[in-house]
Amino acid sequence: MVFYILRRLLFLPLALFGVSLLVFTMIGFLSPYQRLATFINNPERLKGENVDKLISQYGLDDPIFIQYLRWLKNVFRGNLGWSYVGKGPVFEVILERFPYTLELTIFSVIPIIFLGISLGVISALHHNRVVDHALRIFAVVGWSFPDFVFGLMVLMVFYSALGWFPPGNLSIWAETVVKSPVFRHITGMLTFDALLNGRLDIFWDALRHLLGPIFTLTYVELAFILRITRSSMLEVLQRDYVRTARAKGLSEKVVINKHARRNALIPVATVSGQTVVGLLAGTVIVETIFNRTGLGSFMALAAQQLDYASIMGGTLFFGLILILGNLCVDVSYAFIDPRVRLE
Amino acid sequence: MKRETRRLLKKFFSNFSACLGFVLLVFFFIVAVGAPYIAPPKSARDPYMMPIVTWSSNPLPPSPEHPFGVAGKRDIFYGVVWGTRTAFRIGIIVTVVSTLIGLAVGSIAGYFGKLVDEILMRITDIFMAIPFLVAAIVLATILGAGLDKVIIALIVFSWMYSARLVRGNILQVKEEQFVMAARALGVSDFMIILRHVLPNSIFPVLIQASMRMGSLVITAAALSFLGIGAPQGYADWGALLNYARNWMMGSQGEALRYWYMTVFPGVAMVLFVLAWNLVGDALRDVFDPRLRM
Numbered sequence: 001m002v003f004y005i006l007r008r009l010l011f012l013p014l015a016l017f018g019v020s021l022l023v024f025t026m027i028g029f030l031s032p033y034q035r036l037a038t039f040i041n042n043p044e045r046l047k048g049e050n051v052d053k054l055i056s057q058y059g060l061d062d063p064i065f066i067q068y069l070r071w072l073k074n075v076f077r078g079n080l081g082w083s084y085v086g087k088g089p090v091f092e093v094i095l096e097r098f099p100y101t102l103e104l105t106i107f108s109v110i111p112i113i114f115l116g117i118s119l120g121v122i123s124a125l126h127h128n129r130v131v132d133h134a135l136r137i138f139a140v141v142g143w144s145f146p147d148f149v150f151g152l153m154v155l156m157v158f159y160s161a162l163g164w165f166p167p168g169n170l171s172i173w174a175e176t177v178v179k180s181p182v183f184r185h186i187t188g189m190l191t192f193d194a195l196l197n198g199r200l201d202i203f204w205d206a207l208r209h210l211l212g213p214i215f216t217l218t219y220v221e222l223a224f225i226l227r228i229t230r231s232s233m234l235e236v237l238q239r240d241y242v243r244t245a246r247a248k249g250l251s252e253k254v255v256i257n258k259h260a261r262r263n264a265l266i267p268v269a270t271v272s273g274q275t276v277v278g279l280l281a282g283t284v285i286v287e288t289i290f291n292r293t294g295l296g297s298f299m300a301l302a303a304q305q306l307d308y309a310s311i312m313g314g315t316l317f318f319g320l321i322l323i324l325g326n327l328c329v330d331v332s333y334a335f336i337d338p339r340v341r342l343e
Numbered sequence: 344m345k346r347e348t349r350r351l352l353k354k355f356f357s358n359f360s361a362c363l364g365f366v367l368l369v370f371f372f373i374v375a376v377g378a379p380y381i382a383p384p385k386s387a388r389d390p391y392m393m394p395i396v397t398w399s400s401n402p403l404p405p406s407p408e409h410p411f412g413v414a415g416k417r418d419i420f421y422g423v424v425w426g427t428r429t430a431f432r433i434g435i436i437v438t439v440v441s442t443l444i445g446l447a448v449g450s451i452a453g454y455f456g457k458l459v460d461e462i463l464m465r466i467t468d469i470f471m472a473i474p475f476l477v478a479a480i481v482l483a484t485i486l487g488a489g490l491d492k493v494i495i496a497l498i499v500f501s502w503m504y505s506a507r508l509v510r511g512n513i514l515q516v517k518e519e520q521f522v523m524a525a526r527a528l529g530v531s532d533f534m535i536i537l538r539h540v541l542p543n544s545i546f547p548v549l550i551q552a553s554m555r556m557g558s559l560v561i562t563a564a565a566l567s568f569l570g571i572g573a574p575q576g577y578a579d580w581g582a583l584l585n586y587a588r589n590w591m592m593g594s595q596g597e598a599l600r601y602w603y604m605t606v607f608p609g610v611a612m613v614l615f616v617l618a619w620n621l622v623g624d625a626l627r628d629v630f631d632p633r634l635r636m
Contacts, residue, residue, distance in 0.1 A: 147565075
């Protein structure tokens with residue numbers, strides 16, 4: 001077990017090195033002037049005739065591997081350049097926005113996994129009956145819905161027609177409270193900060209603004225978990241130990257809850273981990289549509305405005321998160337399913 | 344073989360959702376091929392550019408002249424019809440090229456194993472370490488505007504999935520006796536891969552490719568929805584939905600006034616992706632009895 005984790009940890013720096021190389025290769029497609037923007041922390045210095053001098057000063061015409069090492073050194077110092085979109089150093093902007101994305105992910109994962117598993121179990125228990133077919137259609141349609149199409153429809157119906165799920169992060173009155181010095185920022189996540197400050201009204205307001213994105217992500221992402229749960233449950237229900245449990249005369253409830261479902265959930269745990277990691281990255285569209293602050297909308301905005309420093313820094317950060325996330329997922333399998341350890 | 348083909352076809356078409364997906368695909372294919380007749384371009388210029396039909400930027404509701412309405416000064420019907428072509432073009436080019444790259448990388452890694460395998464698979468991991476949408480956004484932004492740039496960006500970050508699948512399959516097939524027999528006869532490595540190993544592991548790759556079509560088209564449309572990639576006015580479902588964003592809130596007392604801006608391109612996209620998913624699902628059921636439920 002320890003050996004397994006250690007082996008995975010050994011690969012971590014290698015993977016990070018690879019991602020940095022990939023990101024740098026992409027930077028290589030940019031002209032020296034565009035690349036300059038990924039180095040300089042102060043926008044004033046990028047004006048006028050300074051530029052040519054700066055290009056040679058920063059060695060942007062040096063051999064590529066020297067440039068790479070220099071860039072890497074800057075990255076390690078947390079110097080990722082200046083973000084026009086975020087109006088600050090890229091590194092700080094990312095750290096400030098990441099909690100918003102994390103918050104949305106945490107709140108979306110709960111209904112996705114809970115509903116996905118329960119509907120999947122229901123579907124399996126009604127195999128090939130009306131409920132099963134209805135749920136399969138529900139799932140495959142959700143699976144086929146692009147998140148921006150569904151998000152736009154949610155906005156149209158639930159916000160502009162019904163007035164339920166407002167876009168943005170907070171209402172104006174709550175925004176003023178949050179920005180005032182009285183409000184302490186601890187986690188950077190609005191709902192948790194509101195609770196820690198003892199402001200239930202702000203907590204409720206922040207949660208209300210999260211409902212639209214949560215609803216959208218839930219429907220679009222639910223199908224995956226539902227399908228895996230269903231097929232895994234169907235497989236487990238045919239196993240000998242389930243038949244034994246039935247033969248022993250155990251009640252159907254005990255057979256399903258204790259014998260079948262627990263074993264059926266092992267592959268679901270695998271997929272759930274991937275869903276969490278995917279959600280963290282998949283918020284680009286949803287945050288943009290619902291006009292929320294976050295890493296995803298930051299990336300979209302930076303790409304639209306050709307803010308190269310932000311794009312590169314954001315990509316590197318996403319890569320880091322994904323690699324660490326996948327590592328956690330893999331290690332947790334080893335805990336859940338003892339068979340993984342033996343491989 | 345012929346009997347087997349007929350059996351598989353029969354099995355495929357006895358599945359209702361497979362038929363539905365197939366019919367939808369045929370419908371979209373007819374729309375794409377017949378685009379010049381269904382929505383004739385007004386001028387001799389690039390037919391993929393949606394012509395400007397009005398000078399006011401306000402959307403117009405469906406009318407006999409513009410059956411799906413007008414968004415961003417452009418006819419939605421024209422955009423949806425020609426957007427079908429764009430969707431097929433992106434989906435097919437990206438799927439074919441990325442699957443071929445995946446086949447090459449996967450078979451080399453799987454067949455030669457050891458160090459080659461280790462290196463190629465770590466490279467694959469690295470490409471997979473950046474989320475697909477983010478990676479596509481970044482590369483498309485760096486390469487600049489144009490549909491070809493979007494296609495390149497999507498290819499660069501989507502070959503890994505088939506590479507992994509092919510490698511896994513080849514590791515299995517490699518141990519079979521007919522491969523050992525071929526090797527004993529002195530057949531070259533290249534020929535063994537091409538003639539003996541690949542044909543025996545090709546179906547899962549094709550099925551996976553058809554299931555990936557949907558997500559590829561979604562990602563491409565997401566890029567143009569964000570205003571990255573395809574130039575302004577290019578016939579693309581994502582671009583049409585982008586026009587709808589500013590009019591989402593409707594108007595006083597009429598919240599759903601601009602429904603047509605979202606619904607027509609949105610429904611086209613959902614049905615297109617649904618068709619590929621249904622067909623891919625059915626193919627998987629037909630060819631892989633282990634996954635059948």
